Amino acid sequence: MSSDKNSITNEQEWQMLGQALSNVLQTMSGLEAEIAFVQPADWPLNEIEFSGFMVMTRVRPSVLTISATRPAIMTILSYMTGEMPDELSEQELNDGVCELVNMVAGEVKSRLNDSERAYGLTSPIAAQGSSLRFSLKNGLETFDAFVTVDGLHLKMSLYML
Amino acid sequence: MILLTVEDSAIVRKIIRRTGEALDMEVLEAENGLQGYDMISACEGNIDVVLMDWNMPGMNGIELLKKLKADARYRHIPVMMVTTERHPAQIIEAVQAGAAHYMMKPFTIDELSKKILECLGRGDQNEFRQKLHHE
Numbered sequence: 001m002s003s004d005k006n007s008i009t010n011e012q013e014w015q016m017l018g019q020a021l022s023n024v025l026q027t028m029s030g031l032e033a034e035i036a037f038v039q040p041a042d043w044p045l046n047e048i049e050f051s052g053f054m055v056m057t058r059v060r061p062s063v064l065t066i067s068a069t070r071p072a073i074m075t076i077l078s079y080m081t082g083e084m085p086d087e088l089s090e091q092e093l094n095d096g097v098c099e100l101v102n103m104v105a106g107e108v109k110s111r112l113n114d115s116e117r118a119y120g121l122t123s124p125i126a127a128q129g130s131s132l133r134f135s136l137k138n139g140l141e142t143f144d145a146f147v148t149v150d151g152l153h154l155k156m157s158l159y160m161l
Numbered sequence: 162m163i164l165l166t167v168e169d170s171a172i173v174r175k176i177i178r179r180t181g182e183a184l185d186m187e188v189l190e191a192e193n194g195l196q197g198y199d200m201i202s203a204c205e206g207n208i209d210v211v212l213m214d215w216n217m218p219g220m221n222g223i224e225l226l227k228k229l230k231a232d233a234r235y236r237h238i239p240v241m242m243v244t245t246e247r248h249p250a251q252i253i254e255a256v257q258a259g260a261a262h263y264m265m266k267p268f269t270i271d272e273l274s275k276k277i278l279e280c281l282g283r284g285d286q287n288e289f290r291q292k293l294h295h296e
């Protein structure tokens with residue numbers, strides 16, 4: 001990592017977000033995350049159901065999303081709250097995925113505070129559904145991470161607008 | 162002992178509730194600063210500790226903290242910020258406004274329990290101010 005905070009690249013910021021996601025999951029739930037930056041062949045993209053979004057506001061804004069399958073978010077939140085997975089409401093599942101994206105974006109925000117890549121954050125937004133797809137204009141960079149936690153699946157994406 | 166959590170995330174409220182109840186505390190919940198202030202008023206300030214998020218719709222955490230500390234009826238209540246905000250300037254702002262403690266998300270249940278106890282005078286709260294002083 002460069003010692004010049006102003007020279008942080010998109011890729012380096014993305015690596016920070018990956019580390020932050022691992023840290024948030026480990027700290028809040030005790031679960032270890034395995035992160036792949038290329039989609040594994042058997043990764044069940046169509047089973048993604050809960051998504052949380054935050055806009056990182058700056059000169060060139062970005063959108064950070066964390067999406068999860070139902071079993072993944074239920075398991076993670078169950079570990080976080082100490083409740084049985086089936087005791088969590090739909091509202092709590094949506095709220096939980098938003099809180100994950102909030103903590104990940106918040107952790108990296110503090111590391112970039114004094115750099116030219118400093119950003120503000122909007123409130124998180126939740127979306128529920130299994131066929132959510134983003135389509136960006138040509139030339140805009142997108143980063144994807146495929147996360148496996150206790151055999152369950154999440155996806156984190158960063159869209160550089 | 163009564164703990165009030167002022168937090169817009171239902172999941173974080175649930176984690177705080179679980180932690181507070183494990184410490185044998187009664188836990189009250191508010192979703193934003195305005196609701197939190199109303200609950201404190203309704204309890205006539207008989208709350209032992211308030212844990213509050215910084216960013217919430219309506220009245221945010223720092224506004225509620227300042228409002229409580231400006232009010233002689235409520236300024237005795239120890240307040241801990243529980244937030245993703247971690248810029249030193251914000252931590253200093255909260256401490257100067259009267260926060261007894263500052264907890265950054267993510268956190269473990271053990272860390273949360275320890276800091277709640279410190280807010281209640283059942284831990285080494287000086288450790289927090291000493292750390293801040295050194296930083």
